[in-house]
Amino acid sequence: MGKKAEVGTPKYLANKMKAKGLQKLRWYCQMCQKQCRDENGFKCHTTSESHQRQLLLFADNSKRYIDDFSYEFAKGYMEILRRQFGTKRVNANKVYQEYIHDRDHVHMNGTRWVTLTGFVKWLGKTGQAVVDETEKGWFITYIDRSPETVEREEMKKKKQKMDKNDEEKQMEFVEKQIRLAQKQGPSVEPVYTELVRDNEEEVLKLDIKLKTDKQATPTPQNIFKIPPTVPTESKKRKLDDKKKSALDEIRELEESKREKQNRKDYWIAENIIVKVITRNLGEEYYKQKGIVKEVKDKYVAVVKLLDSGKKLKIDQEHLETVIPALGKLVKVVNGAYRGETATLCSVDEKNFCVEIEIYSGLLKGRKVKGVQYEDICKLNDQ
Structure with a gap:
């Protein structure tokens, strides 16, 4: 009775396979940090001398032990939520399953919370996370209040304020001018009337005078001589553009x-x-x-x-x-x-x-x- 199986024997391998997976939470003793496989084993453990000594220590200052276990449990849970899921909305039970994968984790039966729902509600009341209840259970969203994140948000806001484009500035200027115009008073709109002739019986007369004097015939000019041309505005602009040197283009x-x-x-x-x-x-x-x-x-x-x-x-x-x-x-x-x-x-x-x-x-x-x-x-x- 009580003798351990030798290494390599079928009994030893069977015990290892049983101890590999997660066991039931109600058969775990947080004070002794011992996991029992069944109800009989847990009953034997509670009657042992070592467990009784741990209970005496717990009775001396029970509040300190419960607070320590609760702090470690909350810290480990929030660390998993922050590292693996960040600020994404996730099912609270999914985070809990990730947390209990570590065999050395602090079990919930040693904390102040009886159920995961109570723990999630506590996180929402203390402002550590945003919680909401749906048909699929409780969902949780981590609130990142680290100094790096706060500084990053402030820098982002300053950059957005500095990066106003020219269109927004122009719109602000136009709105400002509109407000100034409205303060000065309403503008007088022109009144449009129908065009009516004063005297309809008046006859239109055309006074065309033709010159009868014969003008002197111009002297013949040399058709082979090309007259000087005066450059237009567009041509002047093109000439000025051509005169721009490479240095001017680099400067512009x-x-x-x-x-x-x-x-x-x-x-x-x-x-x-x-x-x-x-x-x-x-x-x-x-x-x-x-x-x-x-x-x-x-x-x-x-x-x-x-x-x-x-x-x-x-x-x-x-x-x-x-x-x-x-x-x-x-x-x-x-x-x-x-x-x-x-x-x-x-x-x-x-x-x-x-x-x-x-x-x-x-x-x-x-x-x-x-x-x-x-x-x-x-x-x-x-």
């Missing part, structure tokens, strides 16, 4: 590439002079000019007013660029030459653009035409 390609790369939806920079264009802060700050002392989160500026010396923390939507006098320094705040310091050469008021000359750096001396008003701003030279 470079400017288009720089424009695509440096065009952003934020333009605030330090040490530039801007104008407040909102009345929300009060009438005393409206149309006031100030110096940008600090930029926060790319879209918010700390502005020190020139007149009063007060500091305002304001979004770029409520600020406007300032165009200085000719010959003064400006900062390119957006577009192909973003970040460069330049000199204002001329202003084209009809097309709302200017011509600038790069003041310093590798591009010093380069003149750029057609720069929009909002792409440059007066630089504080004090």
